[in-house]
Amino acid sequence: MSDPVNEGAELLAEINETNSESPVLWWLGHSGFVVKCYDIVFYVDPCLSTPPGRRRSFPPPLDPAEVTNADLVLCTHAHPTHMDPGTLPAMLAASPRARVVLPKSTAAHANSIGISNHRMTTTDSDLRIEYFKNGLYGRVYSVPSAHPDLNWTPLGGYPQLGYLLRFGSHTIYHAGDCCLYDGIVGRLLPYNITAALLPVDGQGNFEIAQAAQLAQDIRARWLVPMHYGCFSDNSLEVTNRFVNHMLGFRPSTGLKIFEPGERWIIP
Numbered sequence: 001m002s003d004p005v006n007e008g009a010e011l012l013a014e015i016n017e018t019n020s021e022s023p024v025l026w027w028l029g030h031s032g033f034v035v036k037c038y039d040i041v042f043y044v045d046p047c048l049s050t051p052p053g054r055r056r057s058f059p060p061p062l063d064p065a066e067v068t069n070a071d072l073v074l075c076t077h078a079h080p081t082h083m084d085p086g087t088l089p090a091m092l093a094a095s096p097r098a099r100v101v102l103p104k105s106t107a108a109h110a111n112s113i114g115i116s117n118h119r120m121t122t123t124d125s126d127l128r129i130e131y132f133k134n135g136l137y138g139r140v141y142s143v144p145s146a147h148p149d150l151n152w153t154p155l156g157g158y159p160q161l162g163y164l165l166r167f168g169s170h171t172i173y174h175a176g177d178c179c180l181y182d183g184i185v186g187r188l189l190p191y192n193i194t195a196a197l198l199p200v201d202g203q204g205n206f207e208i209a210q211a212a213q214l215a216q217d218i219r220a221r222w223l224v225p226m227h228y229g230c231f232s233d234n235s236l237e238v239t240n241r242f243v244n245h246m247l248g249f250r251p252s253t254g255l256k257i258f259e260p261g262e263r264w265i266i267p
Helices: 010-018 090-094 104-112 182-192 209-219 238-249
Strands: 026-031 032-036 040-044 073-076 099-103 120-123 126-133 136-146 163-166 170-174 195-199 221-227 263-265
Touching: 010 026, 032 170, 040 126, 040 136, 040 163, 099 263, 104 120, 136 182, 163 182, 170 182, 170 263, 182 195, 182 209, 195 209, 209 221, 209 238, 221 238
Parallel strands: 040 073, 073 099, 099 120, 170 195, 195 221
Antiparallel strands: 026 032, 026 263, 032 040, 126 136, 136 163, 163 170
16 A cells, blocks of 8 residues: 555644535544544544554554644544554643543553543443534444454443444444444444444454445445555455445445545545
8 A cells, every 4th residue: 555645744734724514534544534524623543653563554644743633532442553552642642632532441451551531531332422612513422343242241331332423414433343243233223324434354343245235234325444454464455355346236335445644525
């Protein structure tokens, strides 16, 4: 995969200067996205370092120590490529008003990588978080993710979550790490999802055909594949197979393939 199409100060300037009533997304690699609507900026699963034992296919498009515009940082679970100890403390230092949204069972782990309790907002399935800024608001709903199991406990709840980011009439579903489980369609269908961001590498996550079927079942207007190509152990071949499957079998579902650092304004 090529180097980011936009990065560093230029990428941050683009994020800051973009103002749209339709949500805007930038892909940071792996499962990391910036989501902005009007003046609200959320970062989801940003991994801007190189975790131990991994090798990057392209450099991270942002230095977390320079990210001064984060309002919320959402982490779907405790794996280091989703709750990155090389990213989060630096990002929180640069964005002092930002908070990290995370599953309640991961709070102790977050403490261990340098995130203090007063910078956290813990959540669990079926809970809602509201964020207000300059008279505008975004809502974050949570649903369970299975990786590969749900692993629910009475005290900890669900350790892996997917997030539904709601801005006005638009809902973006970020599944984190997830595979199919009984009841997932029923949980997601009521949210009228605009764009579904689904992991398609098949390594404890959806296979391509499963992701496409889920997007159709939940009536998502757009399907965005993620969790591939960023690290050397995540195949780049996913892209061609994904496009061929969608065009051949799911032509009614919109698809978006990102380049690192690319901006996409949801139509």
